[in-house]
Amino acid sequence: MQRLAHLLLAVLVLVLLSSWGGTGHYIISLEASRSFNTEMQQFADWANYLAGHASDADNRKSSDPTEAPKHYIDIDNYTEFLTNQPMPLSLSEAVSKYGNSFVVDNGILPWATKVTYDSLVIALRNGRIDRAKLLAADLGHYVADGHMPLHLTKNYNGQLTGNTGIHSRYESTMINAHADEFYNSQPREIVLVQNVQQYIFDYIYFNYQYVDSILEADNYARSINPDYSSSAYRDTLWVKTKGFTKRLFAAASQRLAELIYSAWVEAGRPSVTSTAEVNLDRATMYVYPNPTNGQVNVTYSNSGGENYYLEIFDMLGNTLKRYSLNSISSSSGHLTENLNFPSGAYLFRLSNNNISITQRVIVQKND
Known part of the structure; x- marks a missing residue:
């Protein structure tokens, strides 16, 4: 068809x-x-x-x-x-x-x-x-x-x-x-x-x-x-x-x-806030462009006062890079990273002891 x-x-x-x-x-x-x-x-x-x-x-x-x-x-x-x-x-x-x-x-x-x-x-x-x-x-x-x-x-x-x-x-x-x-x-x-x-x-x-x-x-x-x-x-x-x-x-x-x-x-104009939801949204992350030919931007935010990490993994679970974001910013920030990795899929994870956010990123090298 x-x-x-x-x-x-x-x-x-x-x-x-x-x-x-x-x-x-x-x-x-x-x-x-x-x-x-x-x-x-x-x-x-x-x-x-x-x-x-x-x-x-x-x-x-x-x-x-x-x-x-x-x-x-x-x-x-x-x-x-x-x-x-x-x-x-x-x-x-x-x-x-x-x-x-x-x-x-x-x-x-x-x-x-x-x-x-x-x-x-x-x-x-x-x-x-x-x-x-x-x-x-x-x-x-x-x-x-x-x-x-x-x-x-x-x-x-x-x-x-x-x-x-x-x-x-x-x-x-x-x-x-x-x-x-x-x-x-x-x-x-x-x-x-x-x-x-x-x-x-x-x-x-x-x-x-x-x-x-x-x-x-x-x-x-x-x-x-x-x-x-x-x-x-x-x-x-x-x-x-x-x-x-x-x-x-x-x-x-x-x-x-x-x-x-x-x-x-x-729906009747209900309340859309709750304690549970606020806790879930204490951190955000976005990686772009996706797909990328190697260079990516990472924007993130967190509540501060907690030890957040940004990690990059391959699809086998191997840790390729790891950053402590609290050493860069206590609330939000932006990183530019040049991925010297082969073409393929990779995982970016923002996490602490309570929260984990993961985004899949595709690297497409121009051969």
């Missing part, structure tokens, strides 16, 4: 089809807190958690065969989209009309986003704050996927138009190189979402317009220099796409805030 290419590609390059890559997902989820309104003050402590778990959904792809279709929709394979008609609002309606194989093969992103939203409402209503935070992090991932135009089209990698490879060049290589320019976005006012499923389809329909813009930018950048690894190509691609790409990031952050707010209101 058509989407077999997706699956094979995912095996060869773990995060190629991970919308916005780990860096982009982290930024979108972190920046969502800038749009939290005055009613959401108790959600402020969620910001680092949402960012640190923004790629959990991608990480499940290797172990959960049902996860991958949740991250995209080839919406231009649907008659309704091509004729500017409303899409089936429920997954059951879509399956009834098109059949299960067609729907799953073309991705279920909008419906998976709604299911995650509904699950968040239930968790909040039942006071399961730990589960609510996990679901909110997943919701942030799927919302971000819906703002990555190449996750909304059958031409997801430019393979139909002679732009093969644009997916990774745009969402990972370019974003990683300009990550600093996406932070500190302007806060946006949020409103209560009345029809969540329609709201999700509305932003997917709107964001699809940028598919052609990305392909045109790729064509122009190649005309400047056909060497994709050249600074001339990369810089030109950025210049041609940065305007709408920044808007997509900002819109994704705003809509995540809007959906969390709406889920909380629908």
